Amino acid sequence: xxxxxxxxxxxxxxxxxxxxxxxxxxxxxxxxxxxxxxxxxxxxxxxxxxxxxxxxxxxxxxxxxxxxxxxxxxxxxxxxxxxxxxxxxxxxxxxxxxxxxxxxxxxxxxxxxxxxxxxxxxxxxxxxxxxxxxxxxxxxxxxxxxxxxxxxxxxxxxxxxxxxxxxxxxxxxxxxxxxxxxxxxxxxxxxxxxxxxxxxxxxxxxxxxxxxxxxxxxxxxxxxxxxxxxxxxxxxxxxxxxxxxxxxxxxxxxxxxxxxxxxxxxxxxxxxxxxxxxxxxxx
Ligand code: AMP
Ligand code: MN
Ligand code: MN
Ligand code: MN
Numbered sequence: 001x002x003x004x005x006x007x008x009x010x011x012x013x014x015x016x017x018x019x020x021x022x023x024x025x026x027x028x029x030x031x032x033x034x035x036x037x038x039x040x041x042x043x044x045x046x047x048x049x050x051x052x053x054x055x056x057x058x059x060x061x062x063x064x065x066x067x068x069x070x071x072x073x074x075x076x077x078x079x080x081x082x083x084x085x086x087x088x089x090x091x092x093x094x095x096x097x098x099x100x101x102x103x104x105x106x107x108x109x110x111x112x113x114x115x116x117x118x119x120x121x122x123x124x125x126x127x128x129x130x131x132x133x134x135x136x137x138x139x140x141x142x143x144x145x146x147x148x149x150x151x152x153x154x155x156x157x158x159x160x161x162x163x164x165x166x167x168x169x170x171x172x173x174x175x176x177x178x179x180x181x182x183x184x185x186x187x188x189x190x191x192x193x194x195x196x197x198x199x200x201x202x203x204x205x206x207x208x209x210x211x212x213x214x215x216x217x218x219x220x221x222x223x224x225x226x227x228x229x230x231x232x233x234x235x236x237x238x239x240x241x242x243x244x245x246x247x248x249x250x251x252x253x254x255x256x257x258x259x260x261x262x263x264x265x266x267x268x269x270x271x272x273x274x275x276x277x278x279x280x281x282x283x
Contacts, residue, residue, distance in 0.1 A: 007262045011039070037061065078178045081246070176214050188278055192220050217274070244276070
C-alpha cells in the first residue's frame with residue numbers, strides 16, 4: 001500500500017513564507033499532497049483560509065502552528081496539529097509569544113547599523129505580510145536584496161545566529177506552556193526538526209523526556225531540515241520515547257526552500273504516523 005502523501009509543516013505570508021495560504025494549497029495539491037497543514041510561526045491567523053483552500057483543492061487538512069520555545073537556553077520549535085484554532089488559551093499564549101518580536105527586531109536593526117548596515121528594520125518590514133509577525137527571515141530577505149549577502153543561508157551564517165552581529169537573544173514560550181496550549185485545544189504537540197538544535201546528548205534526552213512527560217505526542221522524523229541519516233536517528237527516538245512520527249517539508253518560498261511541498265521520502269513503515277492518531281481531527 002502506498003503511504004499517503006502528508007505534508008504537515010510549511011509557512012505562509014501570515015508568518016515568514018512568501019506564498020499565501022491559497023497559493024500554498026494549490027502548490028501542495030499540484031505536488032500530490034493529500035493531507036496538509038499550514039504551520040505558521042506563533043500565529044493561527046491563516047488557519048481558516050488554509051482550511052478553506054485545502055477543501056477547495058480536495059485535500060485533507062489538519063490545523064497547524066509552530067510555536068517558538070526556549071529550552072535549556074536554546075530555541076526549540078514545537079509544532080501543534082489538529083487543535084481548535086479558536087481556543088482562547090492558545091490564542092492568548094501565541095499573542096504573548098509574538099509580543100517580543102517588535103522590540104527584538106528594532107534591536108536587531110540597531111546591532112546591524114553598528115556594523116554598517118543601515119535601515120534594516122524598515123527594509124525587513126517591506127517583506128512582512130503580517131504586522132504581528134516580524135522574523136529573522138524578513139531581515140534575511142532584505143540583506144539579500146541589498147546585496148550584503150548572496151542568499152538567506154549566507155545571511156544567517158554571517159549575521160543572524162548566535163555570536164554574530166545581528167543576533168539578539170530572546171526568551172520565547174516555556175515548553176510546558178506550548179504543549180499545554182496545544183493539547184488543551186485538543187491537538188497533538190510535535191517536536192519540530194530535532195536535528196537542528198545544538199544540544200548535548202544529555203540536553204536532548206532531557207527535551208524528549210520532559211516533552212513526553214508533559215503530554216507531547218510526536219516528533220518530526222522526515223523533514224526538509226533532516227538528512228536521511230538524521231531521519232534514521234529520530235525514527236529511533238520516536239521508538240524509544242513512544243512518540244508518533246510526523247513528516248513536513250518546512251517549505252517557505254519557491255526561491256529559498258530546496259525541499260518543495262510534498263516532495264519528501266516516506267516515514268519508516270513501522271512508525272505510527274501522527275495522522276493516524278489525529279484521524280478524527282482531519283477536516
Ligand atoms: P525567528 O523566529 O525570527 O527567530 O526566525 C526563525 C526563522 O528563520 C526560521 O523559522 C527559519 O525560517 C529561518 N532560519 C533560521 N535559520 C536559518 C538558516 N540557517 N537559513 C535560512 N533560514 C533560517
Ligand atoms: Mn521560518
Ligand atoms: Mn522551525
Ligand atoms: Mn518551520
